[in-house]
Amino acid sequence: MALKITVIGTGYLGATHAAAMAELGFEVLGLDVVPEKIEMLQRGEVPMYEPGLAELLRKHVAGIEGSSGRLRFTMDWAEAGGFGDVHFVCVNTPQKHGEYACDMSYVDSAFASLAPHVTSGALVVGKSTVPVGSADRLARLLPEGVELAWNPEFLREGFAVKDTLHPDRIVIGVRSERAEKLLREVYATPVAEGSPFVVTDFPTAELVKTSANSFLATKISFINAMAEVCEAADGDVVKLAEALGYDDRIGAKFLRAGIGFGGGCLPKDIRAFMARAGELGADQALTFLREVDSINMRRRGHMVELAREAVGGGSFLGKRVAVLGAAFKPDSDDVRDSPALNVAGQIHLQGGQVTVYDPKGMDNARRLFPTLGYAETALDAVRGADVVLHLTEWREFRELDPEVLGEAAGRRVLLDGRNALDPERWRAAGWTFRAMGRPTA
Ligand code: UDX
Numbered sequence: 118m119a120l121k122i123t124v125i126g127t128g129y130l131g132a133t134h135a136a137a138m139a140e141l142g143f144e145v146l147g148l149d150v151v152p153e154k155i156e157m158l159q160r161g162e163v164p165m166y167e168p169g170l171a172e173l174l175r176k177h178v179a180g181i182e183g184s185s186g187r188l189r190f191t192m193d194w195a196e197a198g199g200f201g202d203v204h205f206v207c208v209n210t211p212q213k214h215g216e217y218a219c220d221m222s223y224v225d226s227a228f229a230s231l232a233p234h235v236t237s238g239a240l241v242v243g244k245s246t247v248p249v250g251s252a253d254r255l256a257r258l259l260p261e262g263v264e265l266a267w268n269p270e271f272l273r274e275g276f277a278v279k280d281t282l283h284p285d286r287i288v289i290g291v292r293s294e295r296a297e298k299l300l301r302e303v304y305a306t307p308v309a310e311g312s313p314f315v316v317t318d319f320p321t322a323e324l325v326k327t328s329a330n331s332f333l334a335t336k337i338s339f340i341n342a343m344a345e346v347c348e349a350a351d352g353d354v355v356k357l358a359e360a361l362g363y364d365d366r367i368g369a370k371f372l373r374a375g376i377g378f379g380g381g382c383l384p385k386d387i388r389a390f391m392a393r394a395g396e397l398g399a400d401q402a403l404t405f406l407r408e409v410d411s412i413n414m415r416r417r418g419h420m421v422e423l424a425r426e427a428v429g430g431g432s433f434l435g436k437r438v439a440v441l442g443a444a445f446k447p448d449s450d451d452v453r454d455s456p457a458l459n460v461a462g463q464i465h466l467q468g469g470q471v472t473v474y475d476p477k478g479m480d481n482a483r484r485l486f487p488t489l490g491y492a493e494t495a496l497d498a499v500r501g502a503d504v505v506l507h508l509t510e511w512r513e514f515r516e517l518d519p520e521v522l523g524e525a526a527g528r529r530v531l532l533d534g535r536n537a538l539d540p541e542r543w544r545a546a547g548w549t550f551r552a553m554g555r556p557t558a
Contacts, residue, residue: 119143120302123201125227127154127190129277129381130244130270131207132163133170137281138205139177139188141306147190148197155190166450166477169278198234203299204241206231207270212385219248219389228258237262240299244270246326246386248393252290252319266296267319269326274380275448286313290322327393330386331406336371337378338412344374344554345412345419354554355536374554376460376508376534377416379445381453384410416553417456420506420534421463423551427504427530433469437527439502441495442509442535443475443482450477452485457508460534465489474498476511501527510537519546 120143124135127149135147149155157164161175161184175181177188191197197204208223224245235241241259243252246269256265267290272280287304291297297316301308308314315325344354354374362369378384387406394403428436438461445455452458458473465471465488472490473482474497483491492498495514499505499522507514515538523529523546531543533552543550544558551557 120202120299121200122146122303123148123197123204125197125204125206125231126208126223126245127158128207128209129165129167129274130209130272131205132158132174133167133272133277133281134205134207134244134270135188136170136173136177137278138303139185140173140282141303143187143303145177145188146197146200147188148192148194149190150192152192155192158190166448167277168275168448173278194230195234198231199236201235202239203303204231204235204239205244205268206241207244209381210245210247210389211381212388217388217392219246219385219392221247221251224251224255228255232258232260232263235260235263240264240266240296242266242268242300244268246270246330246382246389247323248389249320249323249327249397250393252323256292256319264293264296266291266300267322268300269322271326271329274451275446283307283310284312286315288315288317288322288325290317290319292319327386327390330383331390331403331409333371334378334383334387334413335405335409337373337383338409340372340374341377341416341554342412345415347554351556352554353556355552373536375416375510375536376420376456376553377413379454379456379459380449380451381445384413384454417459417463419553420456420460420508420532421467423532423553424460424464424469424504424506425467427532427549427551428469433464433467436469436503437501438464438469438471439499439505439526440471440473441475441498441505441507441514442478442511443473444478444509444511447509447511448477450475450481452478452481455482455509457534458482458486458489460506460508461489462486472498472500472502475509476513478509496522496525499526501525503528504530504532506532506534507538508534510535514538519543519548523547 122138122143122145124147127147139145161178177185179186179189208227210219213220252267347354358372391403440461442457474492529548540550
């Protein structure tokens with residue numbers, strides 16, 4: 118008989134994992150403690166913008182016409198504890214307020230709530246990104262006969278469905294052959310379709326996730342450091358990245374210079390990793406991440422200075438600044454630690470009249486930065502602007518007509534904070550175009 122699966126926590130990770138497990142043919146019960154979330158999911162709606170996720174939910178959520186009926190949701194821990202053969206814990210681990218360390222309270226309370234109800238013989242699988250050593254501690258919270266495994270998740274926002282159904286790799290940390298066997302059963306389809314399956318111990322499994330994110334953050338900060346040098350030496354970081362990327366050992370991905378990384382993962386994960394290394398007495402091993410973080414934060418300040426220069430070099434007072442982009446990256450409505458909104462907020466605080474437009478991130482941006490100005494279209498955002506900042510590389514922005522925008526803007530001055538626009542196209546329409554780490558003309 119097919120395994121039954123519960124998924125604890127229905128945020129980005131959990132909602133996607135639950136829908137993907139139903140797609141793979143399992144009976145799935147998703148649990149969350151927030152009633153509004155459960156109600157939305159039961160209608161086949163998602164509380165965030167994630168391409169393909171709502172469709173996948175509607176394909177499987179019980180009660181929706183034509184669905185497989187394999188996916189249900191609940192708020193009842195006893196029901197969840199009695200349902201699953203395998204329980205995936207997918208709650209989030211945000212950065213603690215005012216500290217580098219991550220906040221484990223959601224994970225801890227999920228384990229505390231599940232433990233009294235989980236049936237003997239079940240396997241609990243942690244997917245949340247946690248400080249190394251957490252799995253060992255959490256395993257001891259489970260009752261006799263209930264085992265823990267650790268199975269980090271590497272999905273990217275905007276590609277969550279694809280990354281979950283066709284992962285680059287599946288990593289599991291296990292303490293028994295039985296746990297490995299159960300997880301091989303869960304992931305049989307992606308493995309058959311070519312996803313590598315890596316079996317290891319708890320600490321290594323936990324570390325794969327934090328070290329992968331640290332590597333990605335380092336790669337971005339490396340190219341952004343090169344952008345700083347390119348600017349000083351009049352070089353072109355886009356050409357440099359292209360030439361570097363042809364070396365297989367380096368690879369072309371994650372070498373896009375600009376205003377740097379943000380979002381709910383990379384920034385907080387590298388900080389939590391440093392904090393944990395400190396606790397373990399290995400802080401020296403990760404001091405380079407402090408530099409990775411500071412290069413990244415410097416990018417935002419640099420964009421503010423480029424914008425200041427573009428409006429005359431002095432104060433932003435009385436200057437209109439159009440900001441294209443609010444989400445931390447395209448194809449997402451997530452504005453957590455968004456470099457775009459951070460730049461917009463800094464300019465606003467310095468007296469600039471900022472108008473933001475983003476294809477999907479407007480509601481979240483308004484909630485987080487209610488004092489910024491917002492426009493319903495890119496064209497409206499640039500009306501009368503002294504400078505236009507391109508800060509999130511949505512396709513929609515690449516397709517804008519420089520001529521039409523030029524007629525609306527006060528001045529034809531554009532700063533590309535993502536190195537995603539074609540300088541020639543904009544310059545041909547009379548724009549003063551400047552990109553980060555590239556020659557000025
Ligand atoms: C990341 C990891 O990629 C994923 O594996 C992990 O599970 C969660 O964290 P995500 O936060 O969704 O995923 O975004 P990602 O695509 O990695 O981008 C992170 C940030 O880096 C974005 O702000 C993006 O704009 C920036 N970035 C990315 C660059 O500035 N340059 C690049 O070349 C690539």
